[in-house]
Structure formats: structure tokens, C-alpha cells
């Protein structure tokens with residue numbers, strides 16, 4: 438059997454209408470991951486609805502719907518192969534729930550592709566482009582590539598491309614601490630297919646890689662197999678004749694059939710009978726694997742999305758309280774003691790209370806600029822003490838980085854992003 442290619446999880450980010458869905462659709466199609474008949478069908482549907490040209494976006498929307506119906510485990514259509522990798526699209530956020538998806542999605546991403554409309558050079562960087570990139574940075578995504586899209590709308594002009602590249606480099610990437618010299622800026626027209634999988638003949642001035650070639654330049658993710666097992670649960674199924682099947686992505690550690698496992702904060706234990714990935718049984722699951730696993734001794738009603746599976750000798754940490762370092766992305770007024778917004782950590786969503794504001798930090802250097810501030814506002818970085826209103830799993834980011842990050846949501850927006858730097862455990 439051919440050696441399996443390493444899996445690379447890539448998040449597609451960018452402002453509404455920049456062309457994320459179209460780019461992903463094009464990647465899937467031109468790399469042969471989509472059946473041409475399906476595309477024909479989608480094309481007809483798009484035409485019938487008066488939206489010709491949208492077929493690639495339809496491909497993604499079709500998949501999104503599929504996912505919303507709960508077919509989380511079936512990622513077959515969201516995968517494609519490059520010469521080096523098996524690429525999984527971990528998210529392609531639309532405008533509805535994009536930040537929330539981004540938090541659970543982007544924290545899993547090994548790399549991100551930022552898609553921007555080349556025409557944004559005229560109006561300035563779009564707010565969502567900034568917000569997505571800021572989050573990507575906070576969530577620890579170090580590898581990015583930029584697709585400067587819709588090049589067909591500016592006659593494939595090098596000048597327009599350079600303008601956009603300069604704007605992003607100076608006003609966004611450098612500010613966030615990325616080095617633009619190490620980033621590929623690919624001029625694309627995803628709708629037409631230029632420089633996505635096929636090298637464009639319309640831009641002979643561009644000597645760099647296509648988007649697919651840029652993906653192959655990313656470093657493969659290191660698998661944290663030596664860390665304790667942690668699988669945040671996305672969903673739990675009860676399948677007739679099989680039993681209870683939790684579904685999730687292995688963040689750290691290794692899971693094997695026969696393993697005794699515990700789900701926290703539920704506190705229930707069971708034994709793994711079998712593990713499935715892409716509808717096939719596998720002898721062992723590793724970090725990055727999206728799996729369903731059949732557990733004996735646990736019923737569907739015992740566990741739920743947001744619980745974390747681990748081994749009983751090193752169980753997931755249920756936090757009584759935790760100290761966190763946060764950055765306030767946007768808050769209409771100010772954050773004060775007693776504020777209780779919803780924390781999104783791995784697959785959990787739990788309301789948590791700000792118990793103490795310990796220190797205000799300089800967001801660039803991390804140096805303390807004020808002890809016990811009275812309030813925090815947009816742009817502030819701080820160290821704070823947090824108390825969940827109900828049991829939740831969170832880990833010290835220094836011990837298990839994959840389970841230590843979170844976003845804070847309130848009023849339909851992402852207020853802040855951060856990480857737990859000290860956890861007072863309930864169960865240890």
C-alpha cells in the first residue's frame with residue numbers, strides 16, 4: 438500500500454465575499470476531489486436560481502449543509518491531495534457563525550490561507566480580514582499564505598496586486614508580528630481557476646507558487662503524541678447494533694481499541710471497542726485524526742459536546758478557577774469584575790465570570806503596565822482570574838497548548854481571545 442501522505446489542516450479566512458468558498462471549491466475541483474457530475478448538477482442549480490458563476494461556492498455550501506446536518510465524521514468531500522499532503526479544509530467560515538467556527542476550527546488548523554479581494558486596495562483592509570488574522574495569530578497559527586483574489590476584475594494587473602500586497606504587509610501582517618518576506622502572496626482568480634491549482638497564463642509577471650504549491654511549502658504539523666490523550670467531543674451518536682459513538686478530533690496523545698477512557702467533566706468511564714476514521718476501522722488514532730469511537734459502558738445521555746475524553750490515569754482537567762492571559766478584541770464599553778460572557782474553548786461553551794483583573798499588560802511586549810486595573814477595554818491585554826459557572830475542561834496552555842486556548846463571546850461578537858496560564862483543578 439502506498440505510504441499515506443501527512444495530513445495538513447488548513448483554515449480559509451477572510452472577509453465576506455472575498456471568495457473563500459469559491460477558492461476552496463476550485464481547489465477541490467481542480468485537484469480532482471469533486472465529481473464533475475456533482476459540479477454539473479450544482480452549476481444547473483446555480484443557474485436555475487439566477488446565480489450562475491456561484492457553483493464553486495455552492496460546493497462548499499453544500500458541504501456546510503451536510504455538516505450542519507451532523508455528518509461531522511464524513512469529511513471525505515472536504516479533502517484533497519497535493520503532491521505532499523492530504524489537505525483537510527478545517528473551516529471555511531461564512532458570515533453567519535464565522536467567529537465561533539473559527540475558534541473551534543482555527544485552533545485546529547496547522548496553517549491558514551487568507552483570501553482577500555484585490556479591489557480592497559482601493560477601500561482599505563476589510564474589518565473581517567483584520568479580525569480573522571488577529572484571531573489566527575492569537576490562536577497560534579504561524580503559517581499563512583495569502584490569496585489576492587479576483588485578479589480577473591483588475592485585468593490581472595501586477596500594479597494592483599503589488600498595491601494590495603503592500604497594504605497587507607504594512608498595515609496588517611507586520612503589525613501582528615508576521616514577516617511578510619516569509620509569506621507567499623498568490624494572485625488568483627478562483628472563479629476562473631488562475632493560480633489555484635493551475636498556473637495562470639494571464640499573469641506571466643508572477644513567478645511565485647500557485648496556491649497548491651504554496652500549501653506544499655508549509656511545514657507538516659508536529660504530532661503531539663507524547664502529551665496526555667485529549668479528545669474534545671463534537672457530537673455523540675447512538676448507533677443501533679454498535680452502541681455509543683462519540684465523535685471528535687484527537688488533539689493530543691494516542692487512542693487505541695481496548696483503552697479505558699474517561700469523559701470530563703461528566704466523569705464517566707468506559708472502554709474503547711473500535712475506532713473509525715473516514716468509515717474505516719483504524720488500529721490507533723493520533724493527533725489530527727477526526728474519529729468516531731465506539732465506547733462500551735457509556736450511554737449517549739452520559740456525555741455531550743464540550744466534554745473531553747482522556748485516559749483515567751491522566752484525566753482532562755476540570756477547572757474550578759483559572760488564570761488567563763487575554764486580549765480584548767472589541768467591547769462596546771469595558772470589562773469589569775463580575776462580567777460573565779460565554780467562553781468557547783475547544784468544543785465547549787460555558788459562561789464564566791471575571792473574578793479579578795490582576796494585571797494590565799503592554800500588548801506588544803507583555804510587560805505589566807498596571808496592577809489591579811479597574812476595567813479593561815478594546816485593545817487591552819491583561820491577566821485575569823476566571824471562574825466557570827459550570828464544570829468545564831481547560832488545560833494550562835504550557836502543558837497542553839491545544840486545550841489551553843479560548844475565545845470570549847458576547848452580544849454576537851468575539852470580545853476577546855486568550856489562554857489559560859494556570860488552572861486550579863477540581864479533580865486533581
Ligand SMILES: Nc1nc2c(ncn2[C@@H]2O[C@H](COP(=O)(O)OP(=O)(O)OP(=O)(O)O)[C@@H](O)[C@H]2O)c(=O)[nH]1
Nearest residue numbers: 453454455456457458459494531532587626627628
Ligand atoms: N470575478 C471574480 N469573482 C469571484 C472570484 N472569486 C469569487 N468570486 C465571486 O465573489 C462572490 C463571493 O464568493 P464566495 O466564494 O461566496 O465568497 P466567500 O468569501 O466564501 O464569502 P462568504 O462565504 O459569504 O464569507 C461570488 O459571486 C463569487 O462568484 C474571482 O476570482 N473572480
